[in-house]
Amino acid sequence: MSQMSQTGTVSFAAGAQRTHKLAVAGMLSAVAFVLMYIEFPIPALIPAFIKLDISDLPELLAAFALGPIWGVVVTLLKNVLFSILHGTSSNYVGELCNFLLGSVFAFTAGIIYHRGKSRKSALIGAVAGAVLMALISLPVNYFIVYPAYVVVYGMPMEAIIGMYQAINPAAGDLMKCLVMFNVPFTLCKGLLDVVLCFLIYKPLSPILHR
Numbered sequence: 001m002s003q004m005s006q007t008g009t010v011s012f013a014a015g016a017q018r019t020h021k022l023a024v025a026g027m028l029s030a031v032a033f034v035l036m037y038i039e040f041p042i043p044a045l046i047p048a049f050i051k052l053d054i055s056d057l058p059e060l061l062a063a064f065a066l067g068p069i070w071g072v073v074v075t076l077l078k079n080v081l082f083s084i085l086h087g088t089s090s091n092y093v094g095e096l097c098n099f100l101l102g103s104v105f106a107f108t109a110g111i112i113y114h115r116g117k118s119r120k121s122a123l124i125g126a127v128a129g130a131v132l133m134a135l136i137s138l139p140v141n142y143f144i145v146y147p148a149y150v151v152v153y154g155m156p157m158e159a160i161i162g163m164y165q166a167i168n169p170a171a172g173d174l175m176k177c178l179v180m181f182n183v184p185f186t187l188c189k190g191l192l193d194v195v196l197c198f199l200i201y202k203p204l205s206p207i208l209h210r
Contacts, residue, residue: 021066024208028058029077036082046181047163056102057193060129061201063110064122065208071106075099093148097140105133105190126197130190137186141178 032055039053055078063071079095079102088095112125150157157174164171164181171177201208 021070024066025062025070025073025077027207028062029074029081032056032058032074032078033081033085036078037086044167046185047160047167049163050182050185052185052189054189054193054196055098056105056190057196059102059106060109060126060193060197061204061208063106064113064197064201065205067114068107068110071110072103075102075106078102090149091152093145093152097137097145100140101133101137101186104136105129105193108132123194123198126194127191130187130194133190134183134187138178138183141182142174146174 035053035055035057039051041048041051056075059071059074059078062074076099079099083092083095106129109122109125109129112128113122115121146157146160149155149160161171161174161177164177168180171180
């Protein structure tokens with residue numbers, strides 16, 4: 001009887017933990033979805049069609065609190081919600097890019113943190129995730145996003161490159177544009193999320209952890 005009772009207690013605890021993780025992931029996905037609407041251009045630093053947002057912050061929180069896979073889940077749900085409720089203007093290319101880069105960011109940060117579970121490992125993981133996200137953004141933008149935008153918007157690649165050259169004439173081709181502008185921009189965006197995460201993680205711990 002005692003063994004059955006212990007088994008039942010363990011099963012109940014595991015079920016409660018799963019329910020908690022689902023609830024937190026759903027909440028963070030909703031927050032990330034809302035944050036996708038809060039974006040603004042920085043035209044002096046990068047062409048205005050590229051906007052800054054902090055919608056990767058909730059998936060970073062999920063990766064730390066729940067595990068790296070949950071960070072990817074939040075990234076996916078965020079983009080699915082946005083595609084359904086807001087619609088897409090890029091034939092889902094923008095949402096796909098957001099999912100790929102956000103998943104790399106959250107998963108890398110989460111898997112490094114959960115191997116050590118310390119403030120130091122969290123910082124190393126988050127910074128590594130931001131760096132890897134910036135590096136991965138180069139082939140993703142070069143081979144997928146920008147060629148797709150040329151088709152979707154009917155805008156010649158020369159016109160897109162011209163927007164970069166208006167800021168810095170040295171941006172001679174798409175690869176140079178991405179290296180000079182998009183990669184540093186993506187890195188800074190990720191590092192901003194890292195700073196915000198470290199500022200708010202502790203106050204949110206009672207919600208994130210059961």
